[in-house]
Amino acid sequence: MRNILTGISCVVVLCMPSCMQREQQKETIRTVKVASAENYGEVKTATFPGKVKPASEVNLAFRISGPIAKIHVREGQFVRKGELLAEMDQRDYQLQLAATEAEYTQIKAEAERVIKLYEKQSVSENDYDKARLGLQQITAKYEAHKNALEDTKLKAPFNGYIQKRFFDSNETVAAGMPVFSMFSSDVPEVEINIPASEYIKRDLFDKFECYFEIFPGKTFPLELISINHKANLNQLYTLRFRLEAEQGSQLPSPGMSTIVTIAYKPQSTGLVSIPITAVFEVDDQPTVWVCDTTVLTVNARKIKIDGVTNDGRVIVSGGLQAGEQVVSAGVRFLSDGDSVKLLAKPGKSNVGGLL
Structure with missing residues (x-):
């Protein structure tokens, strides 16, 4: 009995370190919030007069x-x-349909008799073909005259x-x-014309918005629908946008004049920006945790700071490339090489990530 208890004690003692190690390993996997290093540069804009157009306009x-x-x-x-x-006067079309319907009824009855006789091999194939094609012809005529009567509305x-x-x-x-x-x-659209000097830079277009004098202090985001790739007689290229507005808000009406602003993509300066919360110091050197989202580990990297923006972002001139992911919250609780989990983004029903 003593030997059995001794053996159990040994097993427990041997298991305790491994269990503690597993618990410690679980504790080191922290959930972190990451942010992308974004290109930083001067944003160029251009403005053009425009006109509100209906989404669809037809002559009936x-x-x-x-x-x-x-x-x-x-x-x-x-x-x-x-x-x-x-509505159009239906008199002539009703008479036309009535005559065709009588003809259709007669030919249909005759054709059905011939088809039944052909199935019994009592008539020739030529008579069968004439009956079948005659029925097809009168059926098409009958349907056309029914459509004509319906088209009076x-x-x-x-x-x-x-x-x-x-x-x-x-x-x-x-x-x-x-x-x-x-x-x-439907939600109206906006149309503008731009010169060739701006048309050739269309790949650099980034964001669009418009302003109306009757809506002071308010701008409407725009979604680019199309660019006409052929210049008009004035050597201008036509751009068409869809207005984006909040549900229930008042929209401009077709025919209104507006001013459209085109914002271009930032010019490449070699600079990137990151949230200020991502930066900490190691030996008086600004540092960030760069997250490898493939293997979910973090590594410390020293960076060179060029300035701070008014909206709380740090301008980085060295050590980071655009698109790299950095930890933006909880940087004090990490160590080099730590495994991490990424914080899930709030769902559409969880506005603000409060739940």
Whole structure:
């Protein structure tokens, strides 16, 4: 019995150091917050006059000809997608469809009889082909005349506003002749023209925003949609942007004038900036923890500081490259070569990272 207890004691004694070592190893894996070293340089901007444009603007027309029977909307009215805007006199198209429908019913019945006889091998293949192709022909004609009757109704293709009405009731219009001008109620866009000297630097465009005099002290971020790569008659290139605005906020209306500011990417100066919280001193030398995000370890690296910005970032002129990750919080609790875990970024539902 004494020998068994002695053996158990030995096992416990042997296990304790390894267990303590594992606990210490777990304790050394700290969770850290990292930040990227960003290029630092002077930001160049350029401003251009612009005009607010609707996201979609179309001229609406009937696909058929005839006299307009009813106009259901007025200029400036808001309409929803599929809403009836105008109707054409249906009389001739109803008669046309009725005649075609009678012809279709007759040919269809005859063709079905021939097809059944052909299946019993009672008629020739030539008669079968004539019946089958005749049915196809009258079916296409019947569908076309049904579509023509449906086309006597002009409907809105999207949600928007009637900008202009070109005809009134009882006027006769030809197919394709515009009856209404309409623009969408989607978020409007902004259009500007830039000279060739700025167009050739388009790869350096970084951010865009616009300003309106009727919204003093407020700017609207812009998203670049397209750049026309062919100059117009004035040797200018057209850029089109989508307005980015907070939900529920008032937006500029199509036709308003604006001033668009283009911010260029910072010119390469060899300088980078990092949060001031990432810097600590070792032997009176500014130092940072550089995090290898592949193997999740940190290593100390001395840097050369060139200055501090007003928003609390340090300008580094040596020791760091743009894109490298540095620990930006908890730098006093790390040692060279420590393993770390990266702090997860707050989710969309966790605004400010409070949870």
